[in-house]
């Protein structure tokens with residue numbers, strides 16, 4: 001399997017008439033985890049979207065080697081299906097090797113008969129992690145992955161991220177919460193001074 005790489009050079013992002021950030025460089029190799037921090041609305045999700053290729057940069061480039069696994073507040077599971085069936089739909093597409101193990105690891109094995117729409121916020125987040133683990137992507141881009149999780153599940157997720165990186169993966173995490181992960185880097189986004197063009 002090819003080693004993952006995630007590199008952003010001189011990256012700028014504009015949303016509406018606001019330049020959120022500019023001149024940003026990120027270079028992540030196998031084993032690297034990066035915590036994106038900063039106040040609400042500063043551009044953490046926007047940066048993750050650029051890194052994922054879901055949005056086009058205003059300036060600069062993103063180079064990506066390896067498939068991206070994404071977590072945000074949407075579980076991407078059919079709300080009308082029982083959780084087990086909703087997960088199985090993706091397992092077939094993802095070619096999951098050990099779905100039962102991942103279901104147990106995220107502690108949702110007792111919820112497989114419950115329709116996804118009845119799951120709590122934290123239960124839905126756990127289910128989203130089952131799907132992420134099933135996919136074996138080398139690059140994880142996680143937007144507030146600890147939101148809604150209890151303390152025990154948060155420790156589980158921190159462990160999963162650490163294991164993913166020790167195994168040669170890359171992970172970028174936007175989070176307002178501290179992350180207990182050995183060796184994790186930190187990028188604090190702060191307010192970008194408006195360009196003359198913006199102020200005009």
Ligand SMILES: Nc1ncnc2c1ncn2[C@@H]1O[C@H](COP(=O)(O)OP(=O)(O)OP(=O)(O)O)[C@@H](O)[C@H]1O
Nearest residue numbers: 015016020038039040041042043044045046047174
């Ligand atoms: N599609 C869009 N069009 C215009 N502005 C947008 C769009 N999406 C986001 N924004 C704006 O871009 C700014 C950055 O949003 P973003 O979601 O990246 O921030 P964030 O740092 O992730 O915030 P939070 O900590 O609240 O999750 C915000 O002011 C937001 O309103």
